[in-house]
Amino acid sequence: MAVKALHAISQGRNGVGAFILQCKRIDLHYCDWAGSSRGMNGFIKSLLPKFAAAHPEIEFTVSPRPAKHPVAIGHYINGRSKPICVRNMEPYEILKKLELLRDASGEKLKKVTKPVRSINESVRGIWSPYHGNGMPL
């Protein structure tokens, strides 16, 4: 009996059927003394409780890092991480950065040149000059 290959019926695509957030953890570091952490300290006190409650799928860790600028580091399920320095930022600016970390995929940034990008095969196939009836000139 000949071995038959399994046909690929469907390919896993995030967001089609189920969506898994790529960001799994966000680390927040601040300094108690430095003025560049003033916005970060305010963000942790005022905005983080609501943001963390709205995103139970993301793990948040808050820890001091004395004598350093404040930073927010996003960790992703592909193993990569994305750090953003938030020195001298206001709490709402930091909120925007956290939304950016949340929405990021964790992939390296790539230059997008084409307006549409797809992993679907074209239903028309690839054109070949050796196939088909050809066109009489």
Add this chain to the structure above:
Amino acid sequence: MRHLPRLRGAVSASLCCSSPTHIRTTTAVAAVATTSSSSTKTQSLQRRTLSTSLPRSDAVEAYTPPQGLKPPPQAQKAAVRPDKITDPAYEPAQDGLELEEVGGLDGWWENPDNYGVGRQWVGYGPAEKITDPAVLEVAVYRALVEAMVARRQMNTPDATPARDALLESGWGPAALTATTVQTKLCGGSHGTLILKPAEDVETATAAEQEAEVTEEAKEQLEAAVTPEQEAEVVEAKEEVKTAVASEQVAEITEETKEEADTGVASEQETETEVKEEVDATKDSADHVISTEEARALLKEIGHEWKRPMIKDLIYKYFIAKRIYKLTGHRIPDGKLVAINSGGVLLKEIVKPPKAKKLAEEIENKQLFQSLPNVKVFPRRVTPIDKEKMMGRWKVIREELERRGLPVIGTANIDNAIEKKWVTGTK
């Protein structure tokens, strides 16, 4: 080239005062002298004042220097001319370094002996704020009662000295605090804070009852506000003045400089001693209650007074003044206007100490108590902490120890020597 004629003598008459005789020379005037060469009396009057209005002579003359304050010595003192010196042992100095420094103001202002006892600054409130919540609550209650009594007596001219003494007084003896606390506060007919009327008087109207209670409280407080200790303080101050005056007389009769110096020193010592006595008497008069005493008093006070409204601005001002005097807490005007009850006032004053670190503040406020996805660390998360979280640190430690390597730090192992070779540094 044409030569312009020089101006002679004083500047043109337009710069001078048109009627110089109107200016009184006895007053201290900031003046700019003209360029006149002669120094006659008439020309000395020709001064041009910087101010357009005439100086007030009464303001200058009315000023009398405060007692106990010594004026600074004159900055310059004319030395005796060498040809006038009759002392045969006198030898003129050949160098400036050999000269003795006479006079001058070096260190004069820093010397505390040049200032009298009465000139030393004393703050209105206590030097340190009271932070104990129980004591603060008793103080607030006492301030409410006393300020209300002061407010009720505001339009009575006879009560002005007693009212001022009441507002200016400190804690006083412990019995005074206990007496004041016995005066009860409650909500009136319009929901405002009033002194609680006596329950046994049924026939009297509410206003009359209030008046009676106010009168009683006033009598009690007047009796307590002027305790015997304050009389002692006044007596002690009188003694200071008498002692200083008698010593000054004794010094004048002796007429020798050395003895006078000794007398000044002894006078200062006496002043210091008596001042200490006065301070000691004051301290004993003002008894700030302890936490245990305050807790016992709070059981008597209850919570009935916290809810009723406080609307009267003058009453609020008296309250703020009393609270500042008793506790050292100054209520800003903006917050004072917003305070509308005893409870709000208490909340404004009794506050937990501010957290020094963000992690402490998060813990105190319990911001992430209900969020399982948030973890807060009180200190820096080190690489060892991360290994411990992963459960790998135990294995790493064992392996390092087995190899004889330092577990933490680099021990006596320096940086890589190859780094020096590459960078070329020594």
